[in-house]
Amino acid sequence: MKKITIVGAGRVGETTAQILAEEELCREVALFDVREDVPEGIALDIVQTAPFFEFDCAVHGSNDPRILKDSDLVIVAAGFPRKPGMSRADVLESNIRVIDEVTDHIMAYAPETMVLMVSNPVDTLTYRVAQRTGWSRNRVFGQAGVLDASRMASFIAQETGFSARDITTMVLGGHGDTMVPVPRFCTINGVPLSYFLPEDRVEAIMERTRKGGAEILALRKNSSAYDAPGAAVAAMVDAIVNNRRRLLPCVALLEGEYGEADIAMGVPCVLGEKGVESILELELNEREQADFTQSANAVRSEIERLRDIQ
Incomplete structure (x- = not known):
């Protein structure tokens, strides 16, 4: 490029x-x-x-x-x-x-x-x-899911003591308090997260992930996060520039995926030289789908506000 x-x-x-x-x-x-x-x-x-x-x-x-x-x-x-x-x-x-x-x-x-x-x-x-x-x-x-997934991976590393390099996470939905961390698709070097952590600790990590940006903002007081966001953007740029076709959670326009359309929110995307080359539609369980729908409703309410601002 x-x-x-x-x-x-x-x-x-x-x-x-x-x-x-x-x-x-x-x-x-x-x-x-x-x-x-x-x-x-x-x-x-x-x-x-x-x-x-x-x-x-x-x-x-x-x-x-x-x-x-x-x-x-x-x-x-x-x-x-x-x-x-x-x-x-x-x-x-x-x-x-x-x-x-x-x-x-x-x-x-x-x-x-x-x-x-x-x-x-x-x-x-x-x-x-x-x-x-x-x-x-x-x-x-x-960019949102790459950052949120990175935060979740760092929290898992802190909790388990394993290297963050071996941790893969997935966070869907809107970039806010209704984001949807999906521990079922989180692994440590291919081993499901549930093998290492009980459900209550996983739930705590999910909640901390949702509040990850606010936690940093409260601690810094005069600045929101910028190191991790910059690194997340660079990871996406690397995937595009080098046509790596990486599967990364990105904010994308939905056209029926996950039962949603005319909305932009975080979903797993194949990122390559043409940008978002495709969207992977995961099979969500009942709770995950309900959380995703709730997140979509929150994003859609913001989109509705655009009409009032114009």
Whole structure:
């Protein structure tokens, strides 16, 4: 991939840019932000780490949306972050106007690109971008499940003492308090999680996963998470750039899968060079399906709010 542009040079955007440059996942990383001089300063700081991390990826920033031109992938991390006590849905009204403007810039300067949404509430804003652009669902998708699954894996590692490298997890649904961790599809080096942990400990991990972002926000006080989100975005970019066809939980537009349509939420996706190449429809049990439907209802209520904001 030649060029990736990150919209929003906040902490998530900056961390993502640093990782993309270090791992040389493209030849050029561009940062776009409306704050005067900020993206240029961040780009310069990242470039000065090149001798240490031995990369020669070009990094630059601008306040001019024309920097989006010729982007193969645009990562949108712009908008207002939530504060302690706020849910992701609480920033919808503030962020919808930001995302609409960003979307218009993308359509004007990078009409052939793919869009990876990170801004919250990510399910609703992914839906919004897809509707506003009219682009196919393989080109507009969001990051959430990769991060949530990573958090769940780290909690399992802490609980069991096993290496996080051997832990595979799956989290579906909306990126919020109604997300659906699915322990039945979680394993430690292929062995089901239930072999190692009793049901009450698994339930505790599921609940901590749902509150994972809020836990960090409460501890940091003046900042939400950005290291793990940046790494999660980079993992998705790696799958696309290297056409790995990885099975990852991503926010995708549903067209009947899991009994849902006209909605965007987290499901297992095959991620490759064309973006979301397909969606895997797991056979959920009664409880899992009920939880997924509840999560879909929560996302749909946010989508309904979009009509009031317009």
